[in-house]
Amino acid sequence: xxxxxxxxxxxxxxxxxxxxxxxxxxxxxxxxxxxxxxxxxxxxxxxxxxxxxxxxxxxxxxxxxxxxxxxxxxxxxxxxxxx
Numbered sequence: 001x002x003x004x005x006x007x008x009x010x011x012x013x014x015x016x017x018x019x020x021x022x023x024x025x026x027x028x029x030x031x032x033x034x035x036x037x038x039x040x041x042x043x044x045x046x047x048x049x050x051x052x053x054x055x056x057x058x059x060x061x062x063x064x065x066x067x068x069x070x071x072x073x074x075x076x077x078x079x080x081x082x083x
Contacts, residue, residue: 011064011077019078023071030065037061 012019015029035041037058042051067073 009060009064011067014060014064015068017068019081023069023074026065026068030061030069033061034058034065 012021015026015033017026017029021029037054039051039055039058042054046054067077
């Protein structure tokens with residue numbers, strides 16, 4: 001039930017990945033984006049609105065990895081996307 005709510009987003013798109021990508025490839029893409037958007041890595045002179053957008057983007061990236069980085073939840077997500 002809770003998983004259905006999550007599937008509304010395209011987690012592959014968020015990670016700039018494809019369903020055919022290997023787990024190692026997904027991890028590489030996740031790590032690249034996580035470093036790019038991590039709140040601790042942001043410059044101090046970024047406007048407040050942009051900081052909030054970047055934090056939200058980082059949260060989405062993290063959620064995508066939690067689903068796609070686990071073989072079981074990835075398989076369940078893939079099956080729901082086809083249906």
